[in-house]
Amino acid sequence: MEPKLYKEYVKDGTLRIEWRDFPYRGQESVNAAIAARAAQVQGRFWEYHDLLYNSQFSGFSDENLTELAREAGLDAQRFESDYRSGRYEGLVRADFRKGLKAGVNGTPTFFINGKMLVGLQPIGVFEDAIEDARREAGGG
């Protein structure tokens, strides 16, 4: 997510950003999402999330995912155990199903207080949508 949005709106309590997995490009997408949940268990979801985005072109094999876990400063042994346990696959699949139900058919798809915004957009589009949502929510 755009750091500017974080600085402008998250820090002052206006905005909350919630992540949902929508792995629709095959098994490696699912694996990456599960690995990120395994990182979340150790409190480093966002660090791992950023590393995944920066490593998109090297693929998400099991070895790569574990290597990224080390880079993120995770306990690699615990990460591997959580990642391979299958414990978090249900969460990832549930997010995917909910996304389909909400009308998501590609990524990224955003909902700002329920209003859908599809695809990468200029930062101004997000700012306008957030300001509108804030006004509608009665936050000035």
Added chain:
Amino acid sequence: MRLGFSSFGATAVIWSACWLRIVYNCWDETRLRGRTLIGTGPDVYMKWRGVSTLFIFAALVTTILAGCGGAGSVGSSEQKTEGAGSSGQARSGRLGHPALGSPDAPVVLTDYSDYQ
């Protein structure tokens, strides 16, 4: 939960009242619920007095504990409800959605994405 404990407390009070009546009968009429009490010498009176004191004390303790126990259980169930309603990380021992920002923020941006 609280109702159950209160009923128990009420039962204990009724029991202690019955015992008080028996003791009263022993002391003043040497009769037990209208019937003649066998062996009503001073030693028997003392025995009844001790037993009745024990019962009254037990009833009081039960009533006090019942009151405290009821309130405690209501409080803990409220805490559980609050936990389930919040968007925290752990819900029923499971991971919540990764999020940045205050749970009370007026604007929520939900991001459906794929890492590839």
